[in-house]
Amino acid sequence: MGVVVVQLGQGGNQMGYALFRCLASASNSFPDQFFRSSDKKGKTKARAVIIDMEPKVIHGIIGRAKSAPAQINRAVWTYDARGVVTGDSGSGNNWARGYYDHGPYNLNSMLKAVRAEVEQCDVFGGFIILQSMAGGTGAGLGAYLVEALKDEFPSSFILCYCIWPYESGEVIVQNYNVLLTLSHLQSFADGIIILQNEQLSIICRMLLSIQRPSFDDLNELAVQGLGCILLPSYWRAIETSSRPVSRAASKGDSESKLSNDNSGQSRVRILSDLLASLCFHPGYKVLTLRFTPQVPAQSLAFTNFTWDAQLKYLRQMFITGAHKELEMDWNIQLPRSAVHNNKQAMLSPTVPYLVNRSVASLLILRGNESEYVDVSGFADDRLYPIWQVDPLSVASSSSMYGQYELAACLISNCQSSVLPASRALTKGYKMLASRAYLHQYFEHGMEHASFDSAFASVEDIVCRYSTL
Amino acid sequence: MARRNKDSSDCLPTISESLTYLCTILSPFGVTQLSPRNLLSAAANEPSASPSIWSALHQLICLQLASPSSSKPVANVLLCRLQEVDRDHLRPHDVTVIVKFYLSLWGFPFNSRVFSLCYDTGESQNLLLPLAWLISRCDIFKRALDARIENLSPRSFKVFPFAAADVSKTMVAAERARQARTKSEIYIQKLVATSSSLPDIGLRAKARSQQTLMLYGRVRMALMALHSSVSARAKFIHKLNHMQRELKIKDQDGHAFSQLDVHILEHKEILDKDFEALQAGTHVGKEVEMCELHEKTFWQWMVSVVVSRESQGCSDQEIPTHPERLKVLSEFCTTSIIPVVEQLKHYAVAQENLVRVPRDPKSMEIQVDSQMLNLEQLSVPVMVKQEVPTFLPKVLFPLHEVKFTLESAPTGGLPPTADSDAESIVERLKLIATALVQVHAKIRSRNRICLEEAMSKYTTQDYVLHNFWPEDSFIHR
Numbered sequence: 001m002g003v004v005v006v007q008l009g010q011g012g013n014q015m016g017y018a019l020f021r022c023l024a025s026a027s028n029s030f031p032d033q034f035f036r037s038s039d040k041k042g043k044t045k046a047r048a049v050i051i052d053m054e055p056k057v058i059h060g061i062i063g064r065a066k067s068a069p070a071q072i073n074r075a076v077w078t079y080d081a082r083g084v085v086t087g088d089s090g091s092g093n094n095w096a097r098g099y100y101d102h103g104p105y106n107l108n109s110m111l112k113a114v115r116a117e118v119e120q121c122d123v124f125g126g127f128i129i130l131q132s133m134a135g136g137t138g139a140g141l142g143a144y145l146v147e148a149l150k151d152e153f154p155s156s157f158i159l160c161y162c163i164w165p166y167e168s169g170e171v172i173v174q175n176y177n178v179l180l181t182l183s184h185l186q187s188f189a190d191g192i193i194i195l196q197n198e199q200l201s202i203i204c205r206m207l208l209s210i211q212r213p214s215f216d217d218l219n220e221l222a223v224q225g226l227g228c229i230l231l232p233s234y235w236r237a238i239e240t241s242s243r244p245v246s247r248a249a250s251k252g253d254s255e256s257k258l259s260n261d262n263s264g265q266s267r268v269r270i271l272s273d274l275l276a277s278l279c280f281h282p283g284y285k286v287l288t289l290r291f292t293p294q295v296p297a298q299s300l301a302f303t304n305f306t307w308d309a310q311l312k313y314l315r316q317m318f319i320t321g322a323h324k325e326l327e328m329d330w331n332i333q334l335p336r337s338a339v340h341n342n343k344q345a346m347l348s349p350t351v352p353y354l355v356n357r358s359v360a361s362l363l364i365l366r367g368n369e370s371e372y373v374d375v376s377g378f379a380d381d382r383l384y385p386i387w388q389v390d391p392l393s394v395a396s397s398s399s400m401y402g403q404y405e406l407a408a409c410l411i412s413n414c415q416s417s418v419l420p421a422s423r424a425l426t427k428g429y430k431m432l433a434s435r436a437y438l439h440q441y442f443e444h445g446m447e448h449a450s451f452d453s454a455f456a457s458v459e460d461i462v463c464r465y466s467t468l
Numbered sequence: 469m470a471r472r473n474k475d476s477s478d479c480l481p482t483i484s485e486s487l488t489y490l491c492t493i494l495s496p497f498g499v500t501q502l503s504p505r506n507l508l509s510a511a512a513n514e515p516s517a518s519p520s521i522w523s524a525l526h527q528l529i530c531l532q533l534a535s536p537s538s539s540k541p542v543a544n545v546l547l548c549r550l551q552e553v554d555r556d557h558l559r560p561h562d563v564t565v566i567v568k569f570y571l572s573l574w575g576f577p578f579n580s581r582v583f584s585l586c587y588d589t590g591e592s593q594n595l596l597l598p599l600a601w602l603i604s605r606c607d608i609f610k611r612a613l614d615a616r617i618e619n620l621s622p623r624s625f626k627v628f629p630f631a632a633a634d635v636s637k638t639m640v641a642a643e644r645a646r647q648a649r650t651k652s653e654i655y656i657q658k659l660v661a662t663s664s665s666l667p668d669i670g671l672r673a674k675a676r677s678q679q680t681l682m683l684y685g686r687v688r689m690a691l692m693a694l695h696s697s698v699s700a701r702a703k704f705i706h707k708l709n710h711m712q713r714e715l716k717i718k719d720q721d722g723h724a725f726s727q728l729d730v731h732i733l734e735h736k737e738i739l740d741k742d743f744e745a746l747q748a749g750t751h752v753g754k755e756v757e758m759c760e761l762h763e764k765t766f767w768q769w770m771v772s773v774v775v776s777r778e779s780q781g782c783s784d785q786e787i788p789t790h791p792e793r794l795k796v797l798s799e800f801c802t803t804s805i806i807p808v809v810e811q812l813k814h815y816a817v818a819q820e821n822l823v824r825v826p827r828d829p830k831s832m833e834i835q836v837d838s839q840m841l842n843l844e845q846l847s848v849p850v851m852v853k854q855e856v857p858t859f860l861p862k863v864l865f866p867l868h869e870v871k872f873t874l875e876s877a878p879t880g881g882l883p884p885t886a887d888s889d890a891e892s893i894v895e896r897l898k899l900i901a902t903a904l905v906q907v908h909a910k911i912r913s914r915n916r917i918c919l920e921e922a923m924s925k926y927t928t929q930d931y932v933l934h935n936f937w938p939e940d941s942f943i944h945r
Contacts, residue, residue, distance in 0.1 A: 123697070123700040276693070281678070281682050385678070386662070387663060387676070387682075389655065
C-alpha cells in the first residue's frame with residue numbers, strides 16, 4: 001500500500017527529508033509504502049511531493065538526498081524531479097497569502113504532481129502532509145492543499161503532521177496562523193498530529209545532551225516517533241501469553257532487523273488502520289506522539305533497556321501529558337473511579353489538569369519480545385471517557401528500530417494535544433481584539449468573519465477535549 | 469444370434485466384450501463362477517454351462533442377502549453368507565433349492581421353467597433369464613459403476629467444479645472479512661452494554677450520542693478503505709489487460725486472459741489441481757459411458773436369447789393341472805421345505821436384532837404354542853380362500869415388527885390373495901416359513917433358548933408333514 005508524503009514549506013520539507021532518511025535507515029529494506037523503484041535505472045525514489053514557494057530549501061534537500069553517502073548493500077534514495085512544485089517568491093509568513101494567492105495559483109501543478117505520484121501506487125493508502133503551522137506556505141498553502149486533496153481524492157485518508165511553533169514567538173502572527181490552520185485541518189483532514197518545537201527543544205537539551213539543537217537535530221527527533229509508527233508492524237492483543245519477557249535485550253543483534261518476523265498476524269495498514277483506531281470520532285482529531293527511549297546516541301551502547309522501565313516512563317508521560325521522560329510529576333495518579341464529574345473539567349491554561357484523558361490510543365512496540373509485553377496499564381478505563389470501548393490498540397514488531405533495541409511510541413488522541421491550541425487561542429483573542437496585524441490578511445482577501453469562525457472552531461475543539 | 473447390434477453406431481461394444489465386462493464387474497462382488505464362455509454356451513443351450521450358471525445364481529442371491537445395496541466388493545460372498553454351514557457339504561441340490569426358494573420369494577414368475585430344472589440340466593438357456601433377472605434386481609451395473617467411480621475420482625473432487633472460483637474470495641480475504649464482521653458485532657455489543665450500565669439517564673444519553681458519532685466515524689473510514697481497495701482492484705485489472713494487449717498475449721480463442729486465468733497460470737498448484745479434477749472427471753465420464761454401452765449391449769443380447777428361445781419352441785411351463793401341480797409342489801415341499809427352513813433359521817440368527825421383545829416374557833412357551841396353533845389352522849388346505857386373510861393377522865400382526873416379514877412378503881406386507889391353489893400353497897408355505905423364523909428369533913433373543921431345543925419338535929419332517937399337509941387333503945383332490 002503506497003502513501004504519498006506531501007512536504008510543504010521550509011519546515012515541512014526539512015522534516016520530510018529527515019523522515020525519509022529515518023525510514024530508509026531504520027529497516028533493512030526500503031519500505032514500499034514510502035519508496036518506489038524507478039523503472040529506468042532502478043533507483044529508489046521517495047513517494048513524495050515537495051512544495052515550497054521558495055526554491056532554496058527544495059534544492060537543498062534534493063541535493064542532500066543525492067549526495068548522501070551510500071549505505072552498505074543499499075542504494076541511496078532520491079526525490080523524483082516530477083514531484084517538485086516551487087515558486088519564485090515565498091509567503092512571508094502570511095497565512096492569507098499562502099491560502100488565497102499561492103494556493104489557487106499553484107493548484108493545478110500541485111495536483112498534477114500529486115496525481116502522478118498517486119498513480120505510481122498500486123494500492124493507494126492516503127496522504128501524509130508535513131507542514132509547519134506558523135508560517136505562510138506550510139500553514140496557509142497547506143490548509144488550501146488539504147482542502148483541494150479532499151475534493152480531488154474524497155475517499156483517501158489525510159494525516160497532517162504539523163509543527164507547532166515556539167510559544168515565545170518565532171513569527172509574530174503565529175497565533176493567527178496556527179488557529180487558522182488548525183480550524184481548516186479539523187474540517188478536512190482525518191487526523192492531525194501536533195508536534196511542539198518547544199518540547200523538542202527541551203528534549204534535545206535535557207535528555208539528548210544537545211545544548212543548541214539545530215533544525216536537523218530537531219527534525220531528527222521530530223520524525224523519530226513518526227517513523228516508529230509508519231514502519232511495518234502487526235496487530236497484537238493487549239493481554240499477552242504467559243511467555244516471560246526477557247529482562248535485558250541482547251545488544252547489537254543485527255539479525256533482528258529482519259522484517260518477516262511476525263508471520264501469521266495481520267499487518268497494520270498505514271493510515272487506514274491508524275486513523276480508524278484513533279480518529280474515528282469526527283470531533284476528536286488532534287493527536288500527540290510520545291516516544292521512548294529518549295537517550296543520546298552516544299549512550300545507547302551503555303544503556304540497558306527493559307520493557308518494564310520503558311513502558312513505565314511512557315505510561316506516566318501519558319497520564320501526566322508530558323513529552324519527556326524527565327521531570328514528570330510522579331504524584332499524579334489515576335482517580336479512584338472512571339466516572340467523574342465532567343462539569344468541572346474545563347481546560348484552563350493556568351490551572352493544570354490532573355490526569356490526561358484520551359479518546360483513544362495506539363501503542364507501537366518495536367524490539368525483542370515486543371509481542372509479549374504486558375501493556376494493560378495503558379488500557380485503564382480511568383484514562384478514557386466512560387462511553388469509550390476498547391480504546392487502546394497495540395501493534396508490535398520484533399525488529400529493532402534503528403539503533404534502539406527497544407522502542408515504544410504512543411500516539412494518543414488526548415487532552416494534552418490541544419493544550420498549545422488553548423494557549424494560542426488566548427493570545428489570539430487578545431491580538432484579534434486589538435486588531436493587530438489583521439491588515440496583512442485582509443489585503444489578500446480574508447475577512448474578519450474568517451477569523452471569527454476559525455477561532456470559534458478551535459474553541460469548540462478545546463472545549464470538546466476539556467469535557468472528556 | 470446376433471453378435472453385434474446392427475442398429476446402433478459403431479461405438480457399441482461387441483457382445484463378447486460386454487459379457488467380459490459383466491464378468492469383470494461381477495467378480496469383485498464374489499460371483500466368480502461366471503465367464504463369457506459359460507454365458508455364450510448357456511445361450512446355446514449347452515448342458516456344460518448349467519453348473520456355472522446355477523453357481524452364479526446362488527452367488528448372486530448370497531450377494532443380495534449379504535449386502536443388498538453396497539457398492540463395495542464383498543469378499544467371498546458364499547462364505548460370509550453361509551457362515552454356519554459347512555461349505556464343503558453344500559450340495560448341488562442345495563444350491564438349486566436355495567436359488568429356487570429365493571427366486572420365488574422375491575417374485576420371479578413362478579411358472580418359469582427354472583423351478584423344474586435340476587443342477588445339471590440340459591436347458592441351460594432357461595437359466596439365463598433368472599440370471600438376468602437377478603442381475604437387474606441386484607442392480608449390478610450401477611453398483612459396479614459406483615465402486616469404480618469411487619476408486620477413480622479423488623476424494624476432494626467428487627464433482628468437478630462447474631464454475632471457476634472468484635479469485636477475490638481467497639481464504640485470506642474471506643477470513644479477514646469474517647474477522648472484521650465478528651469484531652464489529654462484538655464492538656457494538658460492548659458499546660451498548662457500556663452505555664446501558666450508566667446509572668444517570670443524562671449521562672447515558674450523552675454516552676450514546678458520543679457512541680453514535682464514533683460509529684459514524686468508523687463506518688465512514690471503513691467505506692473509505694473499501695473504496696481504496698475497489699479502486700486498486702480496478703487498477704490491477706486495467707493494468708493486466710493493458711499488459712496483455714502490449715504483449716499481444718491471447719488464448720487459443722483470441723481473447724485476452726482474464727485475471728482468473730493469469731492467477732491460475734501464476735499459481736501452478738491451482739492449475740495442477742484443476743487438471744487433476746478434470747482428468748478424474750474425464751475418467752468418471754468414460755466409465756459411465758462404457759458401463760452404459762456394455763449394459764445396453766448385454767440387454768440386447770438377452771433379448772436375442774429370449775427371441776431365440778421362443779423361436780426354438782421353448783417357453784415357460786404352462787400352469788400344470790391341478791393334480792399335477794399339487795404333486796409337483798408337494799414333492800417340492802416334502803423334500804425341500806426342511807432345507808429351506810434350515811436356511812431361514814440361519815437367516816433369523818442374523819436378523820435377531822430386529823426382533824422386538826414381547827412385553828410379557830413369561831408366557832413364551834404359551835405364545836409359541838399359540839403361534840403353532842395359528843399356523844396349523846392356516847395350513848389347512850381346505851380352508852376357503854376368504855378365511856385365509858382373517859387368520860393371517862393372528863399370525864403376522866403380533867409379529868409385524870419383524871422387518872424380515874415385511875420385506876420378504878411378496879405382496880408388500882398385505883395378506884396374499886392367491887389366484888390358484890398352487891399359488892396359495894406356495895404363499896402359505898412362505899408364510900409358514902417366515903412365521904417359523906419369527907418365532908425362532910423371538911425365543912432365541914429373549915430367553916436364549918437353544919434353537920434346536922425349542923423348535924426341534926416343530927422342525928422335524930414328520931411334524932411338518934403331519935400337521936401341515938395331511939395326505940388325504942393333497943393327493944386325492
